[in-house]
Structure formats: C-alpha cells, structure tokens
Amino acid sequence: MIDSHAHLDFSQYDSDRDEVIREDFESGIEAVVNIGVDLETSRKSIALAERYEGIYATVGIHPHDSGNAPRDYLKQLEALASHKKAVAIGEIGLDYYRDHSPRDTQRRAFEQQLELARKLDMPVVVHIREAVGDSFKILEKSGVGKGVLHSFPGDESEARKAIEMGFFISFAGPITYPRSTRVKVAASLPLSRIVAETDAPYLTPQAFRGKRNRPQYVRYVIEKLGAIFEPYTFDDIERITSHNARRLFGLPFEKIPGIVYKIRRSLYVNLTNRCSCDCYFCPRSGSRDGFVSGHYLFLRRDPSVEEILEAVEIESGFDEVVFCGLGEPTMRLKEMLDIAAKLKSKGYSMRLNTNGHGGLINKIDLPPRLAGLIDRVSVSLNAQDADTYLRICRPDRGMESFEAMIGFVKGCRKAGIETIVSVVDLPEIDIEACRKLASDLGVGLRIRSYSGDRRRSFA
Numbered sequence: 001m002i003d004s005h006a007h008l009d010f011s012q013y014d015s016d017r018d019e020v021i022r023e024d025f026e027s028g029i030e031a032v033v034n035i036g037v038d039l040e041t042s043r044k045s046i047a048l049a050e051r052y053e054g055i056y057a058t059v060g061i062h063p064h065d066s067g068n069a070p071r072d073y074l075k076q077l078e079a080l081a082s083h084k085k086a087v088a089i090g091e092i093g094l095d096y097y098r099d100h101s102p103r104d105t106q107r108r109a110f111e112q113q114l115e116l117a118r119k120l121d122m123p124v125v126v127h128i129r130e131a132v133g134d135s136f137k138i139l140e141k142s143g144v145g146k147g148v149l150h151s152f153p154g155d156e157s158e159a160r161k162a163i164e165m166g167f168f169i170s171f172a173g174p175i176t177y178p179r180s181t182r183v184k185v186a187a188s189l190p191l192s193r194i195v196a197e198t199d200a201p202y203l204t205p206q207a208f209r210g211k212r213n214r215p216q217y218v219r220y221v222i223e224k225l226g227a228i229f230e231p232y233t234f235d236d237i238e239r240i241t242s243h244n245a246r247r248l249f250g251l252p253f254e255k256i257p258g259i260v261y262k263i264r265r266s267l268y269v270n271l272t273n274r275c276s277c278d279c280y281f282c283p284r285s286g287s288r289d290g291f292v293s294g295h296y297l298f299l300r301r302d303p304s305v306e307e308i309l310e311a312v313e314i315e316s317g318f319d320e321v322v323f324c325g326l327g328e329p330t331m332r333l334k335e336m337l338d339i340a341a342k343l344k345s346k347g348y349s350m351r352l353n354t355n356g357h358g359g360l361i362n363k364i365d366l367p368p369r370l371a372g373l374i375d376r377v378s379v380s381l382n383a384q385d386a387d388t389y390l391r392i393c394r395p396d397r398g399m400e401s402f403e404a405m406i407g408f409v410k411g412c413r414k415a416g417i418e419t420i421v422s423v424v425d426l427p428e429i430d431i432e433a434c435r436k437l438a439s440d441l442g443v444g445l446r447i448r449s450y451s452g453d454r455r456r457s458f459a
C-alpha cells in the first residue's frame with residue numbers, strides 16, 4: 001500500500017516516530033509521501049526521506065503558513081526541491097475556511113509555487129478548502145497540469161473538471177465516515193485517477209476515529225474504495241491506487257511482466273503483445289507505460305502454451321479465464337485454441353476479448369472454431385463507422401478491417417456465443433451511433449472509460 005499524503009515529521013510522532021514507521025512498513029506499507037507545509041517541515045520531510053528508503057518528500061508552503069513565509073522562500077524551496085527524493089511541490093493551495101493567512105497572500109503564494117512547479121516540471125500537492133472556484137482559476141491560469149487535489153472537498157463535476165485538467169483526486173479517512181459525501185464523488189470517477197492517503201496524524205478513518213492517524217490506516221480508505229467499486233477487490237484497489245501514486249510522483253516501478261493477471265474475479269491471459277491494430281489510446285502505444293489496472297504487461301517474449309497452463313493452474317479465486325493481454329490473442333490463434341481446449345476439459349469458463357480481426361489474420365471462418373470452447377466474446381467495436389475506425393485504430397490491414405470485425409460479431413452470434421461489443425469513451429466516438437450499431441447487430445454495448453490523456457490528438 002502507498003500512503004500518498006502523511007505528515008510523519010509532526011510533533012504527534014515525537015515520542016515513537018521510528019516505531020510507527022517500522023511497524024507500518026512491516027504491516028504492508030510500501031511507500032509514504034511525507035508532505036511539507038512550510039520550510040521547516042519541508043526540510044524535515046527530506047530528512048525523513050534520507051533516513052528511510054520508502055519515504056519520499058514534498059516541499060511547499062501551506063496556505064495557512066503563507067503569511068509567515070520569508071521573502072526568499074521560493075529560492076529556499078527550489079534548493080530543497082532539487083533533492084533526489086523530493087517528488088512534488090506541496091502542500092500548496094487556498095483555505096478560505098480557516099483563513100489563517102490573508103486571502104491575497106494565500107493566492108500569491110499559490111501562484112508563485114505553481115510557477116516554481118512549472119519551472120521545475122514537478123507535480124503539485126494541492127490543499128483546497130472552501131475555495132474551489134478561486135483554486136481552479138489559479139490552477140488553470142498556471143498551466144500546471146499534473147498533481148493531486150488532496151482529500152478533495154469538491155463535488156462530482158468539480159472532481160471531473162480537475163481530472164480533465166490532468167490532476168489525480170485523493171481520498172482520505174472521511175470517505176469511511178457514515179453518510180460521507182465523498183462516496184458519491186469517488187464513485188463518479190475513473191479508478192485510474194484516484195489515489196489513497198491518510199493525511200496522518202489527522203483525518204483518522206472511522207475504525208479509529210478520534211485517535212492519531214498513521215500510514216497503515218490507508219487500508220481502511222482502500223477497503224472503502226473496494227466497496228464503492230465492487231466487484232473490484234481490495235487487492236485491485238491497492239494495486240491500482242499504488243500504481244497511480246507511483247505515476248503521480250514518479251516513484252520507481254517494478255516491471256515484471258505478467259503472463260496471467262487478476263482483475264476483479266477474472267484471470268487474464270497475456271498471450272502476446274502483437275496486434276493488428278495500433279489504437280492511439282492503447283497502453284502499448286506511444287508514451288503509455290504498458291500498465292493495465294496496475295499490472296505491467298509488456299512481455300519480453302511470447303509465453304509458451306505450457307507456461308500459460310502452469311501459470312493458470314497455480315492461481316485461485318477467479319470465476320473465468322479471459323484471453324486478453326496487451327495485444328490481440330488471435331495473433332496466436334493456434335496456441336490460444338490449444339490452451340482453451342485444455343482448460344475447457346478441466347471445466348473452466350472462458351472469455352475472449354478481441355479486436356475481431358482473428359478471421360482476417362488467420363484467413364479462416366473463426367466463430368465456428370470458437371463455439372464450444374469460448375463461452376463469451378467481447379469485441380472492440382471502437383468506432384461508429386469505418387472512417388473513424390481507421391483513424392483511431394490504425395489497423396494494419398486497412399479498410400477491410402472494420403467490415404471484418406463486424407462480420408466476426410455477426411458470426412459469433414450465429415455460432416451461439418454470448419457476444420458484446422465495447423467502445424472507449426473518446427471524444428471522437430459517437431456513443432449514440434455506436435449504441436445503434438450494437439443494437440442493429442443484436443448485441444450489448446459496453447462503454448469503457450478512457451484512462452489516458454484526453455488532450456492527446458490522434459490526427
């Protein structure tokens with residue numbers, strides 16, 4: 001677990017800081033981002049990061065402290081930010097609830113520190129209280145498009161706007177309180193933009209409310225997110241929020257490719273990274289990092305049939321096997337059918353997630369070959385017409401690909417395989433036209449949310 005926001009340098013830990021840190025790392029914490037709120041705590045955060053491998057630091061002046069910042073505070077922050085374990089500028093922002101510093105001073109310090117973050121190309125950790133309007137105006141004007149809105153107090157539309165601006169949204173202990181308004185906000189967001197935090201020693205989750213908070217209590221926030229995003233499991237949320245925190249703060253990643261990987265109650269088989277498409281939104285392409293729901297899927301080589309069967313055998317706690325990795329499974333049709341036949345004989349339920357080009361790639365009528373082996377098929381429709389499809393998916397077989405995919409959907413239905421199609425909610429996609437096309441094909445439509453940068457153009 002990663003606690004993306006804590007204040008372990010605060011006096012509440014003076015009597016047992018080392019013990020708390022040791023116990024929490026032993027109980028499953030992998031990393032803690034310790035947040036500076038003034039020059040002194042920024043220095044202390046860096047000192048903690050130097051002392052503990054899993055602790056990282058941020059440096060910044062909190063709106064409460066902006067009135068006390070010395071004249072040369074930006075110069076001092078810049079020097080602190082050059083430390084190799086300084087990962088963000090923060091905690092900065094606006095707090096009109098407590099108004100500990102004059103609002104003009106808060107706004108000026110916020111703007112200046114955003115400018116510093118832009119200059120240093122660092123993410124920001126933003127504190128907002130009763131100041132969403134002004135904060136968003138300043139953030140937009142600054143051009144800073146990476147960071148996190150910590151323990152975000154806004155509503156669903158404000159959270160979505162922050163995500164559009166490039167920010168992550170973090171949730172802390174209050175999401176675990178009875179009737180918390182944070183539940184509705186979290187439920188409206190893509191998991192790929194959510195991180196978990198404690199804000200320790202404050203904002204203690206319901207289970208220990210009233211007591212001092214600590215990083216290991218981030219598990220209660222993760223548990224609550226698991227309940228909100230069911231059927232995602234605790235492990236899924238832990239992996240995804242940790243991955244998000246690593247992306248946000250540039251923390252080191254472990255890149256061990258998964259041959260099989262679990263999400264919810266499905267076991268996915270990563271047969272190959274090859275594909276007949278080059279969709280611009282695919283985690284395979286461009287600068288995207290090869291992670292899907294926190295699993296690293298870039299293979300060093302195509303795994304053998306035996307390796308996959310062995311990997312499936314040692315897993316447990318899943319209801320179906322899904323052929324779906326970072327590539328098109330039917331690029332290895334023979335191996336996929338061999339694996340499916342073996343698993344079918346053992347009673348496994350199976351699904352194929354495909355771009356629908358299997359027949360075209362292998363020059364066969366594929367659906368009858370799948371019948372009796374594959375129980376469900378999910379086909380990436382990806383566009384309302386061939387022209388949009390060509391531009392978004394960039395298939396290597398050109399114009400005939402869209403029609404081949406549509407023919408595959410029809411063939412699967414005819415073969416009696418439970419079939420649905422899916423689209424990603426990209427700006428170029430006409431969801432209503434896709435819904436009509438799916439309905440004309442007699443299949444259901446699943447709309448997946450795009451987790452990448454919407455500002456990237458595919459032109």
Ligand code: SF4
Nearest residue numbers: 275277279282327355
């Ligand atoms: S069809 Fe799927 S695997 Fe292939 S490029 Fe598109 S998104 Fe990626």
